[in-house]
Amino acid sequence: MVGKYLKTTALALALGGWAGMAGAADPSLDLVGPLSDYKIYVAENTGKLVEDVTAFTAAVKAGELDKAKSLFAPTRTSYEKIEPIAELFSDLDSSIDARADDFEKAEQDPEFTGFHRIEYGLWHEGSTDGLGEYADKLLADVQTLNDRINALTFPPEVVVGGAAVLMEEVAATKISGEEDRYSRTDLWDFDANFEGAEKIYTLLRPMVAADAEFTSKVDGNFKAVADVLSKYRTPEGGFVSYEELTDTDRNVLSAKVNTLAEDLATLRGKLGLG
Amino acid sequence: MAGPNRRNILLGLGVGAVSAVSARAETRNVDDAPAGHAETAAKSVPFYGRHQAGIVTPRPAAGIVAAFDVVATSLDDLERMLKALTLRAAFLTQGGKVPTRDPKLPPADSGLLGPVIAPDNLTITLGFGASFFDRDGLSGLMPARLERMAQFPNDALEAEMCHGDISIQFCANLQDTNIHALRDVVKNLSEFLVLRWVIEGTVPPVPPAPDGSTPSARNFLGFRDGSANPDSNDTAAMDRIVWAGADEPDWAADGSYQVVRIIRNFVERWDRTALSEQERIMGRIKHSGAPMDRPDAGERDLPDFAADPAGDKTAMDAHIRLANPRDAASQQNLILRRPFNYSRGAVRNGQLDQGLLFICYQRDLQAGFITVQNRLNGEPLEEYIKPVGGGYFFVPPGVSGPQDYLGARLIAEARRA
Numbered sequence: 001m002v003g004k005y006l007k008t009t010a011l012a013l014a015l016g017g018w019a020g021m022a023g024a025a026d027p028s029l030d031l032v033g034p035l036s037d038y039k040i041y042v043a044e045n046t047g048k049l050v051e052d053v054t055a056f057t058a059a060v061k062a063g064e065l066d067k068a069k070s071l072f073a074p075t076r077t078s079y080e081k082i083e084p085i086a087e088l089f090s091d092l093d094s095s096i097d098a099r100a101d102d103f104e105k106a107e108q109d110p111e112f113t114g115f116h117r118i119e120y121g122l123w124h125e126g127s128t129d130g131l132g133e134y135a136d137k138l139l140a141d142v143q144t145l146n147d148r149i150n151a152l153t154f155p156p157e158v159v160v161g162g163a164a165v166l167m168e169e170v171a172a173t174k175i176s177g178e179e180d181r182y183s184r185t186d187l188w189d190f191d192a193n194f195e196g197a198e199k200i201y202t203l204l205r206p207m208v209a210a211d212a213e214f215t216s217k218v219d220g221n222f223k224a225v226a227d228v229l230s231k232y233r234t235p236e237g238g239f240v241s242y243e244e245l246t247d248t249d250r251n252v253l254s255a256k257v258n259t260l261a262e263d264l265a266t267l268r269g270k271l272g273l274g
Numbered sequence: 275m276a277g278p279n280r281r282n283i284l285l286g287l288g289v290g291a292v293s294a295v296s297a298r299a300e301t302r303n304v305d306d307a308p309a310g311h312a313e314t315a316a317k318s319v320p321f322y323g324r325h326q327a328g329i330v331t332p333r334p335a336a337g338i339v340a341a342f343d344v345v346a347t348s349l350d351d352l353e354r355m356l357k358a359l360t361l362r363a364a365f366l367t368q369g370g371k372v373p374t375r376d377p378k379l380p381p382a383d384s385g386l387l388g389p390v391i392a393p394d395n396l397t398i399t400l401g402f403g404a405s406f407f408d409r410d411g412l413s414g415l416m417p418a419r420l421e422r423m424a425q426f427p428n429d430a431l432e433a434e435m436c437h438g439d440i441s442i443q444f445c446a447n448l449q450d451t452n453i454h455a456l457r458d459v460v461k462n463l464s465e466f467l468v469l470r471w472v473i474e475g476t477v478p479p480v481p482p483a484p485d486g487s488t489p490s491a492r493n494f495l496g497f498r499d500g501s502a503n504p505d506s507n508d509t510a511a512m513d514r515i516v517w518a519g520a521d522e523p524d525w526a527a528d529g530s531y532q533v534v535r536i537i538r539n540f541v542e543r544w545d546r547t548a549l550s551e552q553e554r555i556m557g558r559i560k561h562s563g564a565p566m567d568r569p570d571a572g573e574r575d576l577p578d579f580a581a582d583p584a585g586d587k588t589a590m591d592a593h594i595r596l597a598n599p600r601d602a603a604s605q606q607n608l609i610l611r612r613p614f615n616y617s618r619g620a621v622r623n624g625q626l627d628q629g630l631l632f633i634c635y636q637r638d639l640q641a642g643f644i645t646v647q648n649r650l651n652g653e654p655l656e657e658y659i660k661p662v663g664g665g666y667f668f669v670p671p672g673v674s675g676p677q678d679y680l681g682a683r684l685i686a687e688a689r690r691a
Contacts, residue, residue, distance in 0.1 A: 255465060259464045259465045
């Protein structure tokens with residue numbers, strides 16, 4: 001598996017045209033390693049996403065309500081971890097991960113598909129009835145996503161900026177508990193978004209390590225987030241309902257997320273990417 | 275969701291490709307924008323002083339109140355938070371050049387006011403809510419009369435518009451100046467503060483009357499509001515009415531209790547009410563603000579309630595009569611009001627969401643606002659108003675100079691305890 005991704009990466013780096021097109025400086029050679037590592041990370045996650053969505057949609061189509069519900073949150077995590085790349089394909093991002101608020105007719109809107117449409121059926125309507133079509137489309141969409149991402153040259157500024165993008169995601173729609181409103185599995189998404197951001201930061205950290213004040217602040221905030229989230233982990237490796245998140249802990253997460261977003265937003269500039 | 279930027283990247287379009295088709299302009303550019311306000315923009319209110327600015331400071335045209343929860347718990351973190359806020363407030367209220375940064379980094383400033391910030395009479399006033407003192411080391415130091423705002427009978431409080439560990443009141447000539455300051459605080463204190471609610475209001479600048487006096491601005495019920503407000507230039511009156519006294523923790527001297535109430539007005543219904551009824555409810559002549567017993571007088575002329583014991587002229591339950599009965603006892607209940615009008619779109623039923631961002635200051639929360647509001651409970655005006663949010667806060671004393679910071683005396687006292 002890994003060999004195939006490395007080949008794609010090598011091709012991508014050989015093409016290397018993204019930064020020029022977006023008007024940015026060429027990424028320094030130091031970025032080559034982190035970018036190729038990140039490409040592997042994303043490819044592993046999209047591979048896992050296809051695998052997990054296959055099982056999830058099979059359960060939905062087989063009418064196995066409880067099984068489908070139990071697979072919903074863990075299946076989403078590989079998508080949430082790589083959102084900065086996944087959302088480059090806006091057509092797929094919309095059909096895979098849009099929320100009812102994104103549509104004028106909300107849940108009744110025919111354009112409302114994907115994870116959250118199925119979530120609505122499983123929890124709000126308590127049934128797998130009528131979800132088969134959405135399940136088929138979701139599986140087809142994540143397969144397309146996987147193909148497109150494997151063929152994609154990763155724009156360095158998108159990867160580097162992705163850490164902040166993930167924090168903006170959490171700040172804008174996760175903190176408020178809007179994301180998984182029917183299942184209340186939002187903490188799974190929180191955790192996946194943080195993991196995705198921390199992955200990028202960790203890969204780039206050696207390049208900014210000279211700024212010890214910066215890295216110690218960012219390290220500290222990631223740790224503070226992990227400490228809060230760990231209080232809500234279940235023994236099975238998942239998370240309790242978003243409703244159990246206390247106001248105090250939500251405030252701590254909110255402050256840390258916004259501070260991480262402020263700090264990680266400087267990563268591109270620190271690395272000389274415009 | 276997709277932005278055009280993302281699409282351009284995917285389609286391989288450079289910026290130039292998109293903008294290449296811009297037409298060569300033949301028409302002249304617009305140059306008749308409203309005249310600037312250079313003179314008022316340059317005006318500043320001193321930041322350093324015994325009391326915080328923004329209380330007895332003359333009220334400018336625009337205000338914002340933002341309430342935050344504070345994530346910091348230790349005294350050291352609270353000190354860092356308060357020092358950071360003090361630094362921002364000292365800079366923003368006095369104005370100056372915005373620092374420049376490497377353009378590859380996000381800019382240090384939102385840029386809303388351009389590269390040089392004009393002070394524009396900005397004041398930034400910090401208040402502590404009761405929940406702020408719910409921290410190790412602070413619980414014994416809460417101001418004696420501070421409490422969490424409780425529901426009055428006519429209130430319909432919306433949880434997401436109430437309370438907060440701290441309040442920050444921004445007042446300036448232009449709302450943009452307040453918005454810029456709010457954005458600056460949110461950006462620079464993200465580590466400590468989580469926004470709970472925010473509301474903006476304005477008051478129209480009122481042209482001087484023929485006799486040179488400045489009439490009170492009108493609220494969204496169309497009545498002059500503030501006619502009976504005490505004179506904030508009267509130092510002795512402010513000491514009596516506004517500044518917290520000796521029976522408070524030492525650190526709280528020179529502070530004040532702040533009440534914020536978001537009071538929705540049912541304006542459509544009010545506008546369908548007979549003028550005589552409106553005047554009876556308020557207790558004033560609408561166009562002039564004159565008291566009912568002296569309809570040809572001015573808004574500053576006082577009603578004589580003692581000469582009208584049955585309420586023949588000014589109804590016994592008229593708003594101004596209940597709020598300030600003008601007897602000896604009610605002199606203990608005076609407050610300094612500093613409200614703004616707010617308008618924030620429509621509500622679901624298709625009615626306008628307008629009202630009063632009521633703000634007042636007093637030395638004693640119970641004797642001041644709470645007593646006045648209890649007198650007002652059940653007033654006929656309640657049919658037309660609905661308080662939906664706000665909170666009670668204590669504004670700590672001012673910052674004496676660059677070596678001092680907001681709340682320093684509180685933190686020092688907590689460390690000694």
